Amino acid sequence: MLELPSPNSPAPPPYNQLDPVQHGAAWVRCLSTGRLNENGLLVTDSPSGGAGLLVDPGSDAGQLLRMVDTSGAEVQAILLTHGHYDHIGAVQALRHELDAPVYLHAAELPVYAGAGALAQQFGESSFQQPDPPDALIRQGQTFRAGGVTLTARELPGHSPGHTVFVGDGFVLAGDTLFRGAIAPTNLPGADRTLLLRGIVRELLHLPPHTVVYPGHGAPTTVGAERGRALFRRWLAEALPHPAASTLSP
Secondary structure (H helix, E strand, O other), X not given: OEEOOOOOOOOOOOOOEEEEEEEOOEEEEEEEEOOOOEEEEEEEOOOOOOEEEEEOOOXXXXXXXXXXXXXXXXXXXXXXXXXXHHHHOOHHHHHHHHOOOEEEEHHXXXXXXXXXXXXXXXXXXXXXXXXXXXXXXXOOOEEEEOOEEEEEEEOOOOOOOOEEEEOOOEEEEEOOEEOOEEOOOOXXXXXXXXXXXXXXXXXXXXXXXXXXXXXXOOOEEHHHHHOOHHHHHHHHHHOOOHHHHOOOO
């Protein structure tokens, strides 16, 4: 099973979904930014105008702001799956431009504060460390923007306070589960066992048609990832517990 992205491997190709895709009452746009092609996501309650939530504005604040402006939506909050530099590089600029509060899980605060050091390790000299988040995310917290609701679910492993956001028929998974791969666990605070347990608990038991928007690369579905023979074998080896054996395509 692959782990993507990592400092020594190329990032997945960029994935740009600027024409919104509907999931229930929500419309999702995606723009890949930065050297690691991190996916900034905009979830709105209308294909044009309305209210929205911006998730993981990683880099290139100007491009992300154009995506927001083009949508016509009023962003109610900026939600962060975790605090690695490639997911927060545009936070400072956008929180002021959009006048939107920033939310992050408490366990992720040290990672967020150390993002500059990690950026240097990756050779990113232009990273701007944002001010601390405005509020903390708790397990099961709901975020609403007009007719759209996202529910926060803790899924540590790639980082200690990593959070995913579950919507109606889709999940914004950050750096947990990719198409045919999982997130790297070779960074400080990472734990592969926690990551695998969280993927099973929070993602693979969602309905098969659920669309997974990862932090890097193209979307996939729960059913597609659940059905991969290699992934299933690896889960069975890593998690010799009922949770690993009860999955079915």
